[in-house]
Amino acid sequence: MHGYLRAVIDMLGPPENRFADPCAWLRLESELGLTLPADYKKIIDAYAPVVVNAHLYLSHPATESWNLGQWMRETITAFTDVDWDGLDLDPDEDPRELFGLPELTFGTTAGLWPLASTDRGEDVFLVRGPSQEDQRLVVSDGDLSWAEYRVSFAEWLHRYLVGEDMTGPNSSAFYPGPVQLQHLPMTSDERPKPWFGPDRGM
Secondary structure, eight states: OOHHHHHHHHHHOSOOOSSOOHHHHHHHHHHHTSOOOHHHHHHHHHHOSEEETTTEEEOBTTOSTTBHHHHHHHHHHHHHTSOTGGGOOOTTTOHHHHHTOSSOOBSSTTSEEEEEEETTSOEEEEEOOSSGGGOEEEEEOSSSOEEEEOSOHHHHHHHHHTTOOOSSTTOOOOOOSSOEEEEOOSSTTOOOOOEEOOOOOO
């Protein structure tokens, strides 16, 4: 483990791996017909289902509540149901023009795949390329604005947590001090309490 993945884990604290299950990933990837980035799966296994710094939601494929596969399918359906042609988008609003996509599809071979979301209406998508190195992330802010980041998920998350604009211009959600994490409830009466990662000197 090295680079941004190591930096993210150092920032969030020791991995819990509460629901880590290689078979759950195999089932999900087989169902979706894609291989998700290795660093993304390690982060999800380490902490999810979790909300990070009260905004960023990460689901897990092995849980019934906050199930990653179910959330991905629901998000794909919601974005697919949008009449993108009928919106009459300007070139600086149209993700096809912005990111060189021949068409805007979700959950398809050349389409966008949801990875994470925030309570601010932002959705983080993976765009697959011919190789792992060609994969990129694009983010919808929920208001017809999109941003592209040619980075790994671990690098995106690290930069998000240190306060860079990683969901579009002027989008920083920086909180000084240790990162706050909170398990997402597995039952209707569960009320998980937040905890904090190590001191970051920030």
